[in-house]
């Protein structure tokens with residue numbers, strides 16, 4: 066396993082971070098980090114041995130500081146399998162955050178909606194996930210809804226935050242694919258048949274690693290598009306990022322409310 070000690074040293078030296086809450090931001094999502102006060106920014110490129118993010122829409126930096134008086138650290142951008150990284154590499158941020166003392170992790174991503182009732186612009190609070198990468202076998206993926214992966218208290222917090230703000234949210238199962246190509250309509254039908262609600266190319270390695278490290282996790286997807294076959298036009302990365310930008314403001318309002326409520330837990 067890749068040693069993260071030097072990476073940790075760099076972040077601790079620059080931030081003196083002692084908060085309990087972290088957010089990982091997906092493609093095209095960044096406004097929440099602009100609201101952080103007394104902020105320190107650490108580009109991933111300045112962290113020893115830290116993998117580079119190569120994807121447009123991912124800025125590649127940690128930002129720490131205070132959000133509404135709550136200490137927080139945000140990872141802007143992540144690594145993916147389709148960039149050639151291993152499980153070990155894509156989960157470096159989570160292992161680092163654990164060593165920093167994080168207790169609550171909010172994972173965000175952009176995803177395609179599998180359900181006509183959940184149009185682009187809705188935010189999906191994940192209550193479960195499925196692994197559609199078929200890396201180990203070709204068996205049908207199973208729904209994982211255990212609270213070690215999708216903390217029930219955090220789901221409640223997200224639900225009540227979205228109700229307070231009247232922001233369109235839904236609940237569902239996040240399906241993880243390897244990418245980088247988008248799915249075929251037949252693959253999407255398969256996911257729907259097995260109980261999937263949204264599809265994306267990240268997040269599940271982070272959920273699994275956080276669970277192993279005892280971090281309580283909440284996953285929220287910004288639904289940027291209808292998945293292949295539901296949408297009849299071919300999907301592009303530019304469309305995903307530009308729609309994420311469009312919904313980023315509402316997403317940041319929702320995330321801010323959630324962070325404040327999470328800080329009041331215990």
Ligand code: HPA
Nearest residue numbers: 175176177264265266292
């Ligand atoms: N499929 C896979 N990943 C995605 C999608 C999609 O439709 N939208 C955003 N990320």
